[in-house]
Amino acid sequence: MAAFISSTKTPQTMICISLPQLPFLPIRSPKPTIPFYIHSSLTHNSSNANNNNKISTNPHKKPKPPMNNPSRNPRKKPSYGTSRRSAIKKSFSQEQVVFTGPVSNDPVVGIIGGGMSGLACALYLEKRGIKSTVFDTGLRGLGGRMGTRKIHPEGLIFDHAAQFFTVTDPKFAEMVDDWSKKGLVRQWQGTIGELEAGGQFAPLPTSPPRYIGVNGMRPLADSILSQTSVVDVVRPCWVSTLEPYNGKWYLSEKGERCGQFDAIVIAHNGKCANKLLASSGLPLIARQMKRLDLSSIWALLAAFEDPLPVPSFESAFPFEGAFVKGIDSLSWMANNTKKLVSSQNSGPECWTFFSTAMFAKQNKVPQESIPAATAEKVTKAMLEGVENALGLQKSSIKKPFYSRVQLWGAALPTNSPGIPCIFDPQGRAGICGDWLLGSSLEAAALSGMALANHIADYFQSGGTCPDEFAVGLHNEFHPLQGHDIGQFPGLASQGQLDELASFSLPCSCPRGSLRRQTETFELLIAVAELCELSYLYDTLQDVVTE
Ligand SMILES: Cc1cc2nc3c(=O)[nH]c(=O)nc-3n(C[C@H](O)[C@H](O)[C@H](O)COP(=O)(O)OP(=O)(O)OC[C@H]3O[C@@H](n4cnc5c(N)ncnc54)[C@H](O)[C@@H]3O)c2cc1C
Numbered sequence: 001m002a003a004f005i006s007s008t009k010t011p012q013t014m015i016c017i018s019l020p021q022l023p024f025l026p027i028r029s030p031k032p033t034i035p036f037y038i039h040s041s042l043t044h045n046s047s048n049a050n051n052n053n054k055i056s057t058n059p060h061k062k063p064k065p066p067m068n069n070p071s072r073n074p075r076k077k078p079s080y081g082t083s084r085r086s087a088i089k090k091s092f093s094q095e096q097v098v099f100t101g102p103v104s105n106d107p108v109v110g111i112i113g114g115g116m117s118g119l120a121c122a123l124y125l126e127k128r129g130i131k132s133t134v135f136d137t138g139l140r141g142l143g144g145r146m147g148t149r150k151i152h153p154e155g156l157i158f159d160h161a162a163q164f165f166t167v168t169d170p171k172f173a174e175m176v177d178d179w180s181k182k183g184l185v186r187q188w189q190g191t192i193g194e195l196e197a198g199g200q201f202a203p204l205p206t207s208p209p210r211y212i213g214v215n216g217m218r219p220l221a222d223s224i225l226s227q228t229s230v231v232d233v234v235r236p237c238w239v240s241t242l243e244p245y246n247g248k249w250y251l252s253e254k255g256e257r258c259g260q261f262d263a264i265v266i267a268h269n270g271k272c273a274n275k276l277l278a279s280s281g282l283p284l285i286a287r288q289m290k291r292l293d294l295s296s297i298w299a300l301l302a303a304f305e306d307p308l309p310v311p312s313f314e315s316a317f318p319f320e321g322a323f324v325k326g327i328d329s330l331s332w333m334a335n336n337t338k339k340l341v342s343s344q345n346s347g348p349e350c351w352t353f354f355s356t357a358m359f360a361k362q363n364k365v366p367q368e369s370i371p372a373a374t375a376e377k378v379t380k381a382m383l384e385g386v387e388n389a390l391g392l393q394k395s396s397i398k399k400p401f402y403s404r405v406q407l408w409g410a411a412l413p414t415n416s417p418g419i420p421c422i423f424d425p426q427g428r429a430g431i432c433g434d435w436l437l438g439s440s441l442e443a444a445a446l447s448g449m450a451l452a453n454h455i456a457d458y459f460q461s462g463g464t465c466p467d468e469f470a471v472g473l474h475n476e477f478h479p480l481q482g483h484d485i486g487q488f489p490g491l492a493s494q495g496q497l498d499e500l501a502s503f504s505l506p507c508s509c510p511r512g513s514l515r516r517q518t519e520t521f522e523l524l525i526a527v528a529e530l531c532e533l534s535y536l537y538d539t540l541q542d543v544v545t546e
Pocket of ligand 1: 113114116118135136138142144145146160161162163164166237238239240267268269272276297299354408410411412432433434435439440441442444485486487
């Protein structure tokens with residue numbers, strides 16, 4: 001039988017409360033002094049499995065199990081405040097949950113978030129023989145920021161977040177290979193490049209290969225778990241409460257219980273994750289999550305009757321995707337029709353436009369209820385940005401026959417701890433997501449895989465030496481480099497490559513000298529920075545500093 005220990009008026013609580021004053025000190029959660037808080041028989045006597053072994057300051061008072069029906073206490077306030085400020089305050093003052101009992105022989109993991117990272121985590125847990133349930137809010141499908149929108153009956157299609165990706169890691173390459181065999185991905189052969197205001201276009205090199213979902217990104221997400229046998233998916237489901245009880249985590253959606261688990265994975269971020277963690281009993285995890293900064297991005301999906309007059313470059317075809325430079329309201333534009341449907345040069349075209357992060361910050365509204373006036377203003381500004389980028393006169397583009405704006409309020413991470421995953425073995429809870437390693441689909445996948453393997457190793461150990469499995473709970477964050485819509489490891493413009501070539505390896509000092517080594521490291525750092533390999537960048541920086 002597993003037990004968890006929690007107390008509200010104890011010396012331990014005071015240490016936990018002191019966390020915000022010492023945010024960078026590696027404070028370990030206090031070891032439970034079992035006899036003080038709990039009658040020891042409760043911890044180990046399996047005959048008590050159904051007893052309430054939740055600790056309270058009054059040992060004779062039996063705590064209640066997590067509520068299943070919110071109407072039982074309708075006037076009770078939710079356990080977390082609704083404002084960000086309230087959420088932050090709560091998460092710093094909460095006490096640490098400590099699971100002390102042995103890990104179950106047949107553990108089940110609850111994964112909250114069915115984006116790339118949560119799905120990769122479930123897949124890799126399955127590879128290690130561990131059951132999991134993925135909860136996701138998606139109404140139309142899994143995938144989170146791998147969204148594809150299809151509009152019927154017009155047959156319009158838009159990738160409305162992730163556009164394409166590059167591959168550098170062998171484990172991610174394996175996943176992409178699998179998609180490729182199933183006919184779900186292919187290389188994007190169309191021209192992509194950088195577009196300066198006024199219509200000046202420079203293509204990016206065709207290497208490394210750029211990949212896209214054949215029918216958009218969402219089907220890739222839907223396929224990840226298609227051949228698994230010990231993964232459940234619950235969707236749409238908005239997990240709103242995490243409660244530790246009797247050695248398990250209980251998850252619920254608006255008071256309705258949705259399962260009990262031996263460990264939990266938070267595979268999402270932003271305001272929702274901060275709220276969820278604010279009163280969960282995981283202060284270290286909550287603190288790391290709160291250090292994360294996220295940008296916002298406006299997406300404009302627009303379908304035009306006639307093709308947009310897109311510039312080409314020398315012998316290249318007119319571009320299909322472009323990183324836009326020098327325009328406030330625009331950072332990316334892509335022709336979904338060319339990318340996903342056909343290469344014909346006439347007929348309607350579906351375009352995805354993304355704003356810059358700065359523009360989104362200046363025009364931020366609640367993403368769930370965008371005021372009509374804001375939608376109109378943003379659409380107008382972004383379409384003007386398109387005209388400006390293409391070097392066209394104002395109002396020369398015909399009004400799209402379909403358009404829709406969406407705000408990605410928590411679009412992309414702007415800082416990262418640069419570690420594949422976070423795991424709190426005391427609380428049997430972990431975090432995965434793109435932001436742990438970067439801001440790309442590859443980063444998200446690698447993070448999910450890493451956390452799955454870490455949890456599997458922890459379970460395999462029986463949970464007897466928890467301290468050995470604590471990871472990422474105190475790492476500092478570093479700013480992330482990249483485009484407004486994320487990182488594309490390996491992809492650099494010709495200008496960046498030229499800049500790189502202008503570095504020359506020093507040859508005047510003796511081989512192996514400190515100076516030569518430092519200069520070589522500096523060159524490698526420049527390469528890592530240009531190619532947005534943030535983990536390599538940080539590691540090399542650390543080596544040089546040392
Ligand atoms: C505009 C934009 C453009 C991008 N372009 C690219 C690109 O071209 N190439 C690239 O590689 N990357 C791109 N990215 C980044 C890429 O999409 C992300 O890095 C990646 O999808 C993140 O995956 P994730 O699993 O970490 O998070 P997410 O995809 O955000 O998944 C989290 C999931 O958790 C769910 N969730 C949240 N709260 C709860 C809850 N309480 N209960 C249940 N479920 C919950 C969410 O609904 C979501 O489905 C882009 C991102 C944006 C916003």
